Amino acid sequence: xxxxxxxxxxxxxxxxxxxxxxxxxxxxxxxxxxxxxxxxxxxxxxxxxxxxxxxxxxxxxxxxxxxxxxxxxxxxxxxxxxxxxxxxxxxxxxxxxxxxxxxxxxxxxxxxxxxxxxxxxxxxxxxxxxxxxxxxxxxxxxxxxxxxxxxxxxxxxxxxxxxxxxxxxxxxxxxxxxxxxxxxxxxxxxxxxxxxxxxxxxxxxxxxxxxxxxxxxxxxxxxxxxxxxxxxxxxxxxxxxxxxxxxxxxxxxxxxxxxxxxxxxxxxxxxxxxxxxxxxxxxxxxxxxxxxxxxxxxxxxxxxxxxxxxxxxxxxxxxxxxxxxxxxxxxxxxxxxxxxxxxxxxxxxxxxxxxxxxxxxxxxxxxxxxxxxxxxxxxxxxxxxxxxxxxxxxxxxxxxxxxxxxxxxxxxxxxxxxxxxxxxxxxxxxxxxxxxxxxxxxxxxxxxxxxxxxxxxxxxxxxxxxxxxxxx
Amino acid sequence: xxxxxxxxxxxxxxxxxxxxxxxxxxxxxxxxxxxxxxxxxxxxxxxxxxxxxxxxxxxxxxxxxxxxxxxxxxxxxxxxxxxxxxxxxxxxxxxxxxxxxxxxxxxxxxxxxxxxxxxxxxxxxxxxxxxxxxxxxxxxxxxxxxxxxxxxxxxxxxxxxxxxxxxxxxxxxxxxxxxxxxxxxxxxxxxxxxxxxxxxxxxxxxxxxxxxxxxxxxxxxxxxxxxxxxxxxxxxxxxxxxxxxxxxxxxxxxxxxxxxxxxxxxxxxxxxxxxxxxxxxxxxxxxxxxxxxxxxxxxxxxxxxxxxxxxxxxxxxxxxxxxxxxxxxxxxxxxxxxxxxxxxxxxxxxxxxxxxxxxxxxxxxxxxxxxxxxxxxxxxxxxxxxxxxxxxxxxxxxxxxxxxxxxxxxxxxxxxxxxxxxxxxxxxxxxxxxxxxxxxxxxxxxxxxxxxxxxxxxxxxxxxxxxxxxxx
Numbered sequence: 034x035x036x037x038x039x040x041x042x043x044x045x046x047x048x049x050x051x052x053x054x055x056x057x058x059x060x061x062x063x064x065x066x067x068x069x070x071x072x073x074x075x076x077x078x079x080x081x082x083x084x085x086x087x088x089x090x091x092x093x094x095x096x097x098x099x100x101x102x103x104x105x106x107x108x109x110x111x112x113x114x115x116x117x118x119x120x121x122x123x124x125x126x127x128x129x130x131x132x133x134x135x136x137x138x139x140x141x142x143x144x145x146x147x148x149x150x151x152x153x154x155x156x157x158x159x160x161x162x163x164x165x166x167x168x169x170x171x172x173x174x175x176x177x178x179x180x181x182x183x184x185x186x187x188x189x190x191x192x193x194x195x196x197x198x199x200x201x202x203x204x205x206x207x208x209x210x211x212x213x214x215x216x217x218x219x220x221x222x223x224x225x226x227x228x229x230x231x232x233x234x235x236x237x238x239x240x241x242x243x244x245x246x247x248x249x250x251x252x253x254x255x256x257x258x259x260x261x262x263x264x265x266x267x268x269x270x271x272x273x274x275x276x277x278x279x280x281x282x283x284x285x286x287x288x289x290x291x292x293x294x295x296x297x298x299x300x301x302x303x304x305x306x307x308x309x310x311x312x313x314x315x316x317x318x319x320x321x322x323x324x325x326x327x328x329x330x331x332x333x334x335x336x337x338x339x340x341x342x343x344x345x346x347x348x349x350x351x352x353x354x355x356x357x358x359x360x361x362x363x364x365x366x367x368x369x370x371x372x373x374x375x376x377x378x379x380x381x382x383x384x385x386x387x388x389x390x391x392x393x394x395x396x397x398x399x400x401x402x403x404x405x406x407x408x409x410x411x412x413x414x415x416x417x418x419x420x421x422x423x424x425x426x427x428x429x430x431x432x433x434x435x436x437x438x439x440x441x442x443x444x445x446x447x448x449x450x451x452x453x454x455x456x457x458x459x460x461x462x463x464x465x466x467x468x469x470x471x472x473x474x475x476x477x478x479x480x481x482x483x484x485x486x487x488x489x490x491x492x493x494x495x496x497x498x499x500x501x502x503x504x505x
Numbered sequence: 506x507x508x509x510x511x512x513x514x515x516x517x518x519x520x521x522x523x524x525x526x527x528x529x530x531x532x533x534x535x536x537x538x539x540x541x542x543x544x545x546x547x548x549x550x551x552x553x554x555x556x557x558x559x560x561x562x563x564x565x566x567x568x569x570x571x572x573x574x575x576x577x578x579x580x581x582x583x584x585x586x587x588x589x590x591x592x593x594x595x596x597x598x599x600x601x602x603x604x605x606x607x608x609x610x611x612x613x614x615x616x617x618x619x620x621x622x623x624x625x626x627x628x629x630x631x632x633x634x635x636x637x638x639x640x641x642x643x644x645x646x647x648x649x650x651x652x653x654x655x656x657x658x659x660x661x662x663x664x665x666x667x668x669x670x671x672x673x674x675x676x677x678x679x680x681x682x683x684x685x686x687x688x689x690x691x692x693x694x695x696x697x698x699x700x701x702x703x704x705x706x707x708x709x710x711x712x713x714x715x716x717x718x719x720x721x722x723x724x725x726x727x728x729x730x731x732x733x734x735x736x737x738x739x740x741x742x743x744x745x746x747x748x749x750x751x752x753x754x755x756x757x758x759x760x761x762x763x764x765x766x767x768x769x770x771x772x773x774x775x776x777x778x779x780x781x782x783x784x785x786x787x788x789x790x791x792x793x794x795x796x797x798x799x800x801x802x803x804x805x806x807x808x809x810x811x812x813x814x815x816x817x818x819x820x821x822x823x824x825x826x827x828x829x830x831x832x833x834x835x836x837x838x839x840x841x842x843x844x845x846x847x848x849x850x851x852x853x854x855x856x857x858x859x860x861x862x863x864x865x866x867x868x869x870x871x872x873x874x875x876x877x878x879x880x881x882x883x884x885x886x887x888x889x890x891x892x893x894x895x896x897x898x899x900x901x902x903x904x905x906x907x908x909x910x911x912x913x914x915x916x917x918x919x920x921x922x923x924x925x926x927x928x929x930x931x932x933x934x935x936x937x938x939x940x941x942x943x944x945x946x947x948x949x950x951x952x953x954x955x956x957x958x959x960x961x962x963x964x965x966x967x968x969x970x971x972x973x974x975x976x977x
């Protein structure tokens with residue numbers, strides 16, 4: 034015995050304290066929801082600062098060394114707590130205190146900044162307010178977990194850095210520069226982000242992979258002006274045909290992208306992950322049927338969840354050339370263009386993929402045609418959490434304990450920019466665990482957060498911190 | 506001796522009479538050019554009728570049985586002359602008495618309906634007026650040839666039917682119905698049309714082939730709504746990609762169209778025609794270079810003139826799908842569409858080609874995608890004059906005699922609707938011989954016709970009639 038209570042009973046005490054404190058936790062959430070921290074509207078600049086200051090003050094009360102860090106836009110909140118053990122991992126927690134605008138205001142049942150707890154016929158409750166789910170309710174699940182640990186044990190089980198942003202809803206314009214200058218201060222063993230959803234109402238989820246992307250426009254130019262297809266047809270190069278040929282050759286008959294090296298470094302999801310996905314009861318028929326499709330169109334022989342979470346793609350997102358109005362014009366146009374994007378998975382380099390695409394195009398160009406490329410930006414690599422990572426396993430175990438069901442280890446076909454920023458600037462992996470639901474109406478009128486998400490979310494983080502400390 | 510002069514001296518006498526009468530012929534042309542027969546503008550309806558009546562009256566004076574035939578729009582002029590010999594072929598001559606509008610009027614040097622003869626520094630002369638080349642000057646070359654024959658010999662060497670239309674510049678809205686009802690009256694061994702150009706200023710030309718066309722739109726539909734490429738990319742069918750694949754497979758690596766049966770019945774131009782084209786001194790480099798191209802893009806191993814005159818094509822004239830605005834949107838659209846046309850040559854059936862195209866598309870459709878086809882119309886087959894046809898040879902010989910150079914036997918990559926109408930309604934081939942030049946400004950301000958075109962055009966038709974009669 035080292036004077037501490039055994040881990041299990043210590044955690045039980047923390048959870049019990051949290052439960053006893055739940056009404057006060059709800060009040061603290063309400064206080065934050067009342068602040069009109071709409072980041073995109075300059076009229077609410079002071080409100081954003083108020084939100085940041087109230088969070089920093091609260092974290093100070095909880096024993097964090099906390100401050101409001103100015104940026105060229107809305108400020109960051111940065112806080113550090115050493116925790117109980119130098120052996121436990123150091124975690125960075127990320128959330129954002131800014132919210133979406135409330136338009137169309139007339140569709141709200143009540144003032145978006147006057148939070149209200151509503152009860153359904155089945156007894157379930159939710160809190161309605163702008164930001165309830167995205168992201169004030171979610172970020173407070175972590176703060177309340179810290180609070181319960183601090184109040185019960187006098188400290189936190191791990192070293193924790195907290196980083197709250199105030200510009201997430203406006204594309205984080207100040208983030209890049211701020212991370213470049215101050216990023217080292219956020220460096221931890223890994224990041225935890227609470228800004229995602231559960232698999233369903235009873236199944237928690239961790240998003241363990243995010244696809245990256247590289248994208249841009251290609252313009253194929255042939256003749257110096259539009260030509261009449263009667264006069265020139267058969268002799269003049271048709272850039273639409275050429276573009277169709279070039280882009281029509283991006284995939285083979287099995288739906289695989291033919292760019293040389295495209296799949297270099299791409300690995301199949303581990304068998305245990307695939308097995309876990311199979312157990313989720315995902316209905317491919319319903320997923321596709323909901324949008325009028327019946328067959329997975331991607332790589333042959335892959336489950337839909339594999340196709341959208343773990344496999345890279347080449348998509349034509351837009352194409353235009355020649356006469357596209359009513360009726361007909363027998364024109365051979367001077368040019369045709371397409372917007373093309375590649376969703377990337379771990380192992381792929383956006384730069385190499387884009388370069389291979391340009392080569393795919395230029396290799397197929399006749400000598401009197403020209404291709405102009407307008408690349409969108411430098412692209413973003415995919416992000417994968419190593420599923421054998423003990424930290425991830427600690428989170429999974431903690432969520433299983435709390436929700437009494439196997440958590441879903443999800444991929445995400447899209448991207449979450451902050452995860453790439455942490456990887457790029459700090460070399461740090463991120464574990465995404467969140468308690469939102471599909472029907473939370475984020476970015477829409479009558480946004481809400483389930484009280485059960487809030488309560489069990491807090492308890493989940495309390496357990497995760499304990500599990501992480503135990504693995505340290 | 507049968508009381509007639511021998512053919513050669515008879516023709517010489519006709520030509521001499523024409524030369525002596527040239528100033529009067531110019532006056533008659535001026536009279537017609539002064540009539541404001543703008544078919545598209547109802548304000549000039551009476552002028553159109555006046556033009557038709559004056560032509561019918563003149564043809565009556567020349568011994569034709571002539572009348573003004575009403576239509577639902579502007580009237581036709583129909584005239585018949587039995588000619589000297591029942592053994593000679595019966596020819597139908599077509600021209601149109603209506604003209605284009607004159608806007609922008611401010612760009613004309615003078616009143617478009619006040620014809621003026623202008624002389625260049627090199628002594629060459631032209632007549633400036635709306636319709637001088639298109640088509641009043643051209644149609645009068647034939648009338649004046651008939652006049653010279655009639656006045657010199659008392660008759661015409663062949664049986665001649667004349668058909669002048671008054672709605673050519675508005676797309677001939679009344680023609681189809683009129684031909685259906687009265688077409689038989691126009692039936693002859695073949696038609697002569699004077700509404701085309703010379704090869705160049707000193708080289709006459711006969712247009713011996715016209716490509717046909719079938720065209721339409723294809724819409725590929727996949728999901729029931731636009732999808733986000735992060736969420737669905739890799740599993741959902743992308744209709745742009747599918748369209749690119751389908752249309753990108755219309756041609757093989759040698760530029761040939763892959764539709765099964767597409768080239769059935771298509772024959773190479775005869776060697777003598779190819780040889781003749783080679784002698785024309787056509788510069789592929791200049792033809793393509795003028796529009797910024799350097800390489801013939803069609804079927805490998807074919808001359809450009811072959812490609813545009815004698816070979817069928819598949820062209821994508823327009824394509825659109827997905828996001829085509831500024832910036833980027835990672836969308837997988839619900840549909841994508843293209844406008845496609847096929848230029849056809851002799852031996853091809855527009856119906857079969859379009860059907861083969863639809864099959865090409867539907868054969869490549871996954872089962873949950875749909876293709877919608879909006880065919881433009883029933884299409885038009887190509888028209889070829891048999892180059893071994895004695896009538897064509899007679900025209901070639903006559904033009905060679907007059908212009909003292911080998912006439913160009915041209916193809917046309919586009920189509921001239923009346924030729925298809927004659928073929929479809931009357932089963933009649935057409936020989937197109939005209940004396941216009943590229944720089945005649947038809948449909949533009951300051952339209953003109955070379956006096957040399959008018960004079961040698963009249964002499965050419967006089968010779969053609971004589972040659973045709975001799976071959977009868």
